[in-house]
Amino acid sequence: MPVKNRFAELHDEITAWRRDLHQHPEILFETHRTSALVAEKLKEFGCDEVVTGVGRTGVVGVIKGRASASGKVIGLRADMDALPIHEATGVEYASKTDGAMHACGHDGHTAMLLGAARYLSETRNFDGTVVVIFQPAEEGGAGGKEMCDDDLMGRWGIQEVYGMHNWPGRPVGSFAIREGAFFAATDQFDIHLTGRGGHAAKPQETVDTTVMASQLVLAMQTIASRNADPVDQVVVSVTAFETSSKAFNVIPHRVHLRGTVRTMSAEMRDLAERRIKELAGGITTAFGGSAEVQYHRGYPVMANHPEQTDFARDVARAVSGNCDEAPLVMGGEDFAFMLEERPGAYILVGNGDTASVHHPEYDFADEAIPAGCSWWAEVVERRMPLAG
Ligand SMILES: [Zn+2]
Ligand SMILES: [Zn+2]
Numbered sequence: 001m002p003v004k005n006r007f008a009e010l011h012d013e014i015t016a017w018r019r020d021l022h023q024h025p026e027i028l029f030e031t032h033r034t035s036a037l038v039a040e041k042l043k044e045f046g047c048d049e050v051v052t053g054v055g056r057t058g059v060v061g062v063i064k065g066r067a068s069a070s071g072k073v074i075g076l077r078a079d080m081d082a083l084p085i086h087e088a089t090g091v092e093y094a095s096k097t098d099g100a101m102h103a104c105g106h107d108g109h110t111a112m113l114l115g116a117a118r119y120l121s122e123t124r125n126f127d128g129t130v131v132v133i134f135q136p137a138e139e140g141g142a143g144g145k146e147m148c149d150d151d152l153m154g155r156w157g158i159q160e161v162y163g164m165h166n167w168p169g170r171p172v173g174s175f176a177i178r179e180g181a182f183f184a185a186t187d188q189f190d191i192h193l194t195g196r197g198g199h200a201a202k203p204q205e206t207v208d209t210t211v212m213a214s215q216l217v218l219a220m221q222t223i224a225s226r227n228a229d230p231v232d233q234v235v236v237s238v239t240a241f242e243t244s245s246k247a248f249n250v251i252p253h254r255v256h257l258r259g260t261v262r263t264m265s266a267e268m269r270d271l272a273e274r275r276i277k278e279l280a281g282g283i284t285t286a287f288g289g290s291a292e293v294q295y296h297r298g299y300p301v302m303a304n305h306p307e308q309t310d311f312a313r314d315v316a317r318a319v320s321g322n323c324d325e326a327p328l329v330m331g332g333e334d335f336a337f338m339l340e341e342r343p344g345a346y347i348l349v350g351n352g353d354t355a356s357v358h359h360p361e362y363d364f365a366d367e368a369i370p371a372g373c374s375w376w377a378e379v380v381e382r383r384m385p386l387a388g
Contacts, residue, residue, distance in 0.1 A: 004119070031081055062130070063129070064124070075153075075160065076113060076131070076379070077335060078112070103357060105165070109164065120377060161343075165333070168356050173349065174320055178325055182303060188258065199250070200248070208287075212255070240256070242257075299332040347375070351365045
């Protein structure tokens with residue numbers, strides 16, 4: 001079964017919504033126009049319930065099937081936020097907001113879930129309830145967590161939850177998924193090292209904080225090479241090295257290091273945090289200085305649940321003929337918080353040969369809309385089939 005005919009009919013209209021969203025990108029929780037537009041459309045489609053202000057600017061729509069005997073409730077989630085990037089696509093529907101851009105395709109995700117909501121409201125060929133979830137602040141603001149903390153799952157009795165992201169480099173409209181750990185936990189650290197500053201020509205009177213910090217940067221590379229099991233994944237990147245003096249003849253008193261840690265399991269995450277603290281403490285002590293480590297836990301590992309992954313894969317095969325095994329992604333995804341609360345699965349839909357996400361020349365591929373919308377609709381109709 002290829003894409004649903006209704007989405008071929010609606011393709012132009014959904015594309016127009018997508019391009020309108022693209023022209024009006026909004027960052028983090030500031031998705032005021034987008035949220036209002038989503039809520040207005042959901043009401044227009046005849047959703048049974050539309051609620052705004054869930055997780056600050058999140059929007060929820062409820063669509064009841066023709067029957068409800070199954071008692072099933074499925075959540076479908078899209079993200080709405082853009083990025084602080086200056087757009088360089090040159091397309092006629094480019095961002096009208098300087099310094100903001102839909103560079104991750106969340107305009108496409110929102111438009112596709114709206115398209116699916118319209119179809120599901122029109123047809124209602126399912127036995128159960130669909131909850132469409134539009135979240136703000138996926139890009140670093142943990143908007144998904146904010147919605148969960150607002151009792152998203154409990155308030156609407158959601159039993160399973162599904163998510164989708166476009167993927168540059170995959171054929172347009174093709175799908176890929178993997179079971180278990182899929183996107184990385186994304187943590188950050190700040191390390192403040194203190195030595196004893198002084199004249200650069202009299203090192204014997206100082207505790208050189210730059211030498212100490214340099215040793216630490218190198219030692220942190222042994223977390224991946226010496227502490228981690230070679231078959232597991234961990235990235236430790238120091239991304240900033242700031243000294244308290246910019247002078248050429250002063251040994252700085254303090255150095256500030258910061259960076260990110262990406263892991264694919266809770267055990268590896270704990271190991272990385274513990275080793276960073278041990279190395280910082282041990283190395284600075286050995287040199288006669290001290291370190292203060294702040295380790296900030298961000299998004300957890302996003303892990304797909306086995307049964308829902310198999311189901312999502314079957315649906316993708318029905319829509320587009322096949323479904324590939326997706327690679328591990330060391331980026332983060334705050335759908336992780338929803339998958340911690342309920343079983344579910346997250347799938348990738350191909351965006352074709354475009355610039356990568358978060359690049360100023362990236363653009364969502366509108367040709368992927370029928371496949372993406374069809375996948376959403378099929379998830380509902382196959383997971384909650386009408387009797388007879
Ligand atoms: Zn992104
Ligand atoms: Zn994204």
